[in-house]
Amino acid sequence: MMNPCLHNRSDPTHEHLLHRLYALQQQFLHISPESMHQVATEFNLPVSQVASVVAFYSFFHTQPCGRFHILFSNCTSCGYLEDGQNLMQMLCQQLQITPGKTRKDGLVSIDETSCIGMCDQGASLLINGVPVTRLNPDKIAQIAHLITAETALAYWPKAWFAVNDVVHKRSLLLTAHFLAGSALQKALIHGTDETLATVMQSDLCGRGGAGFNTGEKWQLCREASGNAHYVVCNADEGEPGTFKDRFLLRSQADAMFEGMTLCAFVTGAEKGFVYLRGEYRYLLPHLHSVLNQRRQQGLLGQHILGHATFNFDIEIVVGAGAYICGEESALIESLEGKPGIPRIRPPFPVTHGYLGQPTVINNVETLIAAAHIILQDGAWFRAIGTEKSAGSKILSVSGDCRLPGIYEYPFGVSIQQVLDDCGAQNVQAVQIGGPSGTLVGRTDFNCRTCFEDLSTAGSFLVFGQQRNLLAINRNFARFFAHESCGFCTPCRVGTQLLKNNLDKIADGRGTSQDLVEIKQLSHLLQRHSHCGLGHTAANHILDSLQRFPQTFEANLKQHFTASFDLDKALENARQITQRNDAAAHLD
Amino acid sequence: MQTIHDTIIIDGQEIPFTKGQTIMDAALAARVYIPHLCHYPGLTPSGNCRLCTVDIGSKSVAACITPAAAGQEISNNTSALNDARKSITQMLFVEGDHICPSCEKTGNCKLQAMGYYLGMLDEHFPQFYQHREVDASHARILLDRGRCILCDLCVRASREVDKKNVFAIAGRGTEAHLIVNSSTGKLADSNIEPGDLAANICPVGAILIKEQGYQVPIGQRIYDQHTIQETGLQENSVKKNDD
Numbered sequence: 001m002m003n004p005c006l007h008n009r010s011d012p013t014h015e016h017l018l019h020r021l022y023a024l025q026q027q028f029l030h031i032s033p034e035s036m037h038q039v040a041t042e043f044n045l046p047v048s049q050v051a052s053v054v055a056f057y058s059f060f061h062t063q064p065c066g067r068f069h070i071l072f073s074n075c076t077s078c079g080y081l082e083d084g085q086n087l088m089q090m091l092c093q094q095l096q097i098t099p100g101k102t103r104k105d106g107l108v109s110i111d112e113t114s115c116i117g118m119c120d121q122g123a124s125l126l127i128n129g130v131p132v133t134r135l136n137p138d139k140i141a142q143i144a145h146l147i148t149a150e151t152a153l154a155y156w157p158k159a160w161f162a163v164n165d166v167v168h169k170r171s172l173l174l175t176a177h178f179l180a181g182s183a184l185q186k187a188l189i190h191g192t193d194e195t196l197a198t199v200m201q202s203d204l205c206g207r208g209g210a211g212f213n214t215g216e217k218w219q220l221c222r223e224a225s226g227n228a229h230y231v232v233c234n235a236d237e238g239e240p241g242t243f244k245d246r247f248l249l250r251s252q253a254d255a256m257f258e259g260m261t262l263c264a265f266v267t268g269a270e271k272g273f274v275y276l277r278g279e280y281r282y283l284l285p286h287l288h289s290v291l292n293q294r295r296q297q298g299l300l301g302q303h304i305l306g307h308a309t310f311n312f313d314i315e316i317v318v319g320a321g322a323y324i325c326g327e328e329s330a331l332i333e334s335l336e337g338k339p340g341i342p343r344i345r346p347p348f349p350v351t352h353g354y355l356g357q358p359t360v361i362n363n364v365e366t367l368i369a370a371a372h373i374i375l376q377d378g379a380w381f382r383a384i385g386t387e388k389s390a391g392s393k394i395l396s397v398s399g400d401c402r403l404p405g406i407y408e409y410p411f412g413v414s415i416q417q418v419l420d421d422c423g424a425q426n427v428q429a430v431q432i433g434g435p436s437g438t439l440v441g442r443t444d445f446n447c448r449t450c451f452e453d454l455s456t457a458g459s460f461l462v463f464g465q466q467r468n469l470l471a472i473n474r475n476f477a478r479f480f481a482h483e484s485c486g487f488c489t490p491c492r493v494g495t496q497l498l499k500n501n502l503d504k505i506a507d508g509r510g511t512s513q514d515l516v517e518i519k520q521l522s523h524l525l526q527r528h529s530h531c532g533l534g535h536t537a538a539n540h541i542l543d544s545l546q547r548f549p550q551t552f553e554a555n556l557k558q559h560f561t562a563s564f565d566l567d568k569a570l571e572n573a574r575q576i577t578q579r580n581d582a583a584a585h586l587d
Numbered sequence: 588m589q590t591i592h593d594t595i596i597i598d599g600q601e602i603p604f605t606k607g608q609t610i611m612d613a614a615l616a617a618r619v620y621i622p623h624l625c626h627y628p629g630l631t632p633s634g635n636c637r638l639c640t641v642d643i644g645s646k647s648v649a650a651c652i653t654p655a656a657a658g659q660e661i662s663n664n665t666s667a668l669n670d671a672r673k674s675i676t677q678m679l680f681v682e683g684d685h686i687c688p689s690c691e692k693t694g695n696c697k698l699q700a701m702g703y704y705l706g707m708l709d710e711h712f713p714q715f716y717q718h719r720e721v722d723a724s725h726a727r728i729l730l731d732r733g734r735c736i737l738c739d740l741c742v743r744a745s746r747e748v749d750k751k752n753v754f755a756i757a758g759r760g761t762e763a764h765l766i767v768n769s770s771t772g773k774l775a776d777s778n779i780e781p782g783d784l785a786a787n788i789c790p791v792g793a794i795l796i797k798e799q800g801y802q803v804p805i806g807q808r809i810y811d812q813h814t815i816q817e818t819g820l821q822e823n824s825v826k827k828n829d830d
């Protein structure tokens with residue numbers, strides 16, 4: 001069944017709206033009003049819907065980008081601030097360009113983007129959508145030369161594009177062998193009830209952060225009535241500091257697709273989607289080749305493994321730069337060709353998901369775990385972990401440590417253990433679960449990562465003593481202000497106010513009243529926002545206020561101070577009057 | 588058919604509801620006011636302004652989108668919630684350009700009336716001063732995005748009642764803004780008419796009907812004579828009579 005709103009009817013390939021817009025963006029380096037009208041006609045949509053989609057996603061532009069379009073990550077781990085140097089500024093200076101503005105000759109444009117999931121690969125950027133890792137001043141200079149010489153990316157040093165996955169610790173999932181089709185064969189022998197029972201017995205809970213019981217989710221979806229059921233893999237790994245899905249998509253795609261197929265077997269779904277974050281578009285050829293292989297092996301398509309009534313196939317939909325689409329109902333909106341604005345819940349996707357039909361949405365890691373569990377058994381998984389957190393968890397460790405990379409532990413590992421293993425010394429703080437998670441200091445390093453203690457979707461950011469926590473907080477506040485979908489007032493305005501307030505404190509214009517202010521705003525966001533983004537956007541501030549009060553206090557003014565720089569505020573007037581003499585300045 | 592009544596409790600008062608009603612529906616039907624700006628009886632609720640946030644135990648929910656369920660004990664008219672509502676109102680004030688004395692909507696403006704109702708004496712937060720486009724292209728209708736509070740009412744009214752789909756909201760975060768569904772993106776090229784609900788439902792002065800400014804003198808306008816609580820409850824009764 002194809003929905004006319006999502007797919008181009010006149011095009012037999014049933015292209016997704018986001019993919020059509022991406023193709024136009026590739027062709028014309030932007031999406032013009034004419035293109036929007038064309039797409040609106042093709043998809044039989046109001047032009048306002050196409051325009052609102054274009055405006056929502058960071059990777060779509062209404063003004064032409066450069067032929068070389070560069071996006072620097074601004075994450076605290078893979079961002080452009082490296083060892084006190086601003087790599088983005090460096091490249092901008094060498095190419096004589098302002099961030100966010102395409103150079104007049106149309107050759108190049110440079111901007112920044114939220115974490116691109118290269119946190120274990122050093123400072124990184126995306127050039128025309130492809131990651132370049134391990135940036136340093138030397139490489140920046142070479143990039144400037146190559147761009148000036150208009151050298152096509154195909155002729156750039158291959159090694160620059162290398163993404164080297166390093167696994168430092170392996171537990172259940174990364175040691176178990178997985179043969180494509182093996183879990184499906186077992187499931188087909190045992191039937192749907194027993195397969196579901198195996199997942200239930202494992203106590204597997206969602207690895208995306210919320211920790212909902214996976215077996216229960218599958219069962220709820222299976223029991224929900226609808227015209228069709230859907231399975232969606234959430235591969236929109238957007239939490240800064242998380243990159244384990246990037247690694248899993250590359251090394252365990254078969255197990256992930258098999259997990260989806262098993263879920264389809266249990267729930268009766270015939271159609272599945274992988275929602276892949278736009279930053280990981282470079283993984284698309286690999287994922288498509290695994291999918292094709294599985295089709296040839298009879299593991300996808302009609303009559304899977306010869307089973308008369310088991311039909312299921314998977315489509316990959318690539319996002320276009322929006323952290324909020326990791327929220328499951330926003331993801332569904334995006335799948336439906338709309339801006340990723342979280343829905344009203346309840347109803348939940350298990351009963352009213354994609355196209356209003358029962359839908360299971362699982363994280364990449366969850367689906368891989370499910371495939372392994374069905375192949376082994378529930379007890380195999382349940383045997384490790386803690387009482388309420390069965391199995392293992394894959395962590396993305398980055399920041400100030402000697403051995404950043406992938407670490408798989410049984411649930412319940414202490415923070416100190418992880419720090420010891422990754423060679424982190426003189427640690428000031430650790431951000432568990434990314435900016436939306438928890439900031440902990442030394443006194444909490446004995447805490448365990450599990451649902452009953454410190455829950456995490458996998459991001460593990462290490463901050464050494466030399467790090468300025470105020471700068472980290474500003475980075476996170478900027479991130480949320482940028483990623484807020486703008487739907488509800490507290491989050492839309494509140495994230496912006498928090499960002500401005502932290503900037504003010506960093507600027508040396510804050511007073512003790514500002515601490516009262518940010519605390520109140522943080523609580524307002526936590527309680528009054530529409531979705532998880534708003535609820536968690538101020539966690540880092542509240543954690544810092546509680547555990548690292550010096551972060552803000554050290555920068556406060558003791559006496560009255562103007563909240564803005566009056567002389568700077570006159571800059572506009574100076575520009576208009578074309579004056580810059582002494583009399584146009586305040587002392 | 589027999590309607591089965593269950594009850595919820597709002598600030599100690601027992602209120603009946605029927606299946607499918609939200610907390611807001613049940614409250615308004617019982618003439619209990621929960622402050623709101625983006626809700627309008629008869630239109631699909633949205634839940635974007637968050638003024639109607641109420642507490643159920645330790646949980647906060649938006650009353651307009653949360654189904655009423657038997658036995659819910661809800662706090663609504665508390666000082667903590669009204670303080671938060673005041674902050675949210677102030678947020679809306681600083682996000683846009685709300686200069687009441689120079690706005691035709693003054694006295695009829697729900698945002699202004701909400702400020703009065705919640706005892707808001709200043710804007711508290713620093714102004715955003717955003718650049719937002721004015722669309723004066725239409726002969727009879729003005730669109731001043733500077734005053735838009737992104738409540739989505741015109742979007743829903745146009746889609747659900749006028750059946751025209753004239754408006755949409757585009758852009759993320761504070762860049763969110765109202766767009767017009769026409770070939771040029773201008774109101775003049777849309778099929779909106781002054782009699783449409785979408786042209787009249789704007790709670791603030793973002794969408795105004797031209798050439799009828801100041802017909803009612805300041806001092807005799809809606810919120811010069813009523814509180815938003817009174818009119819908010821009225822909107823519901825009007826709708827009930829229509830049913």
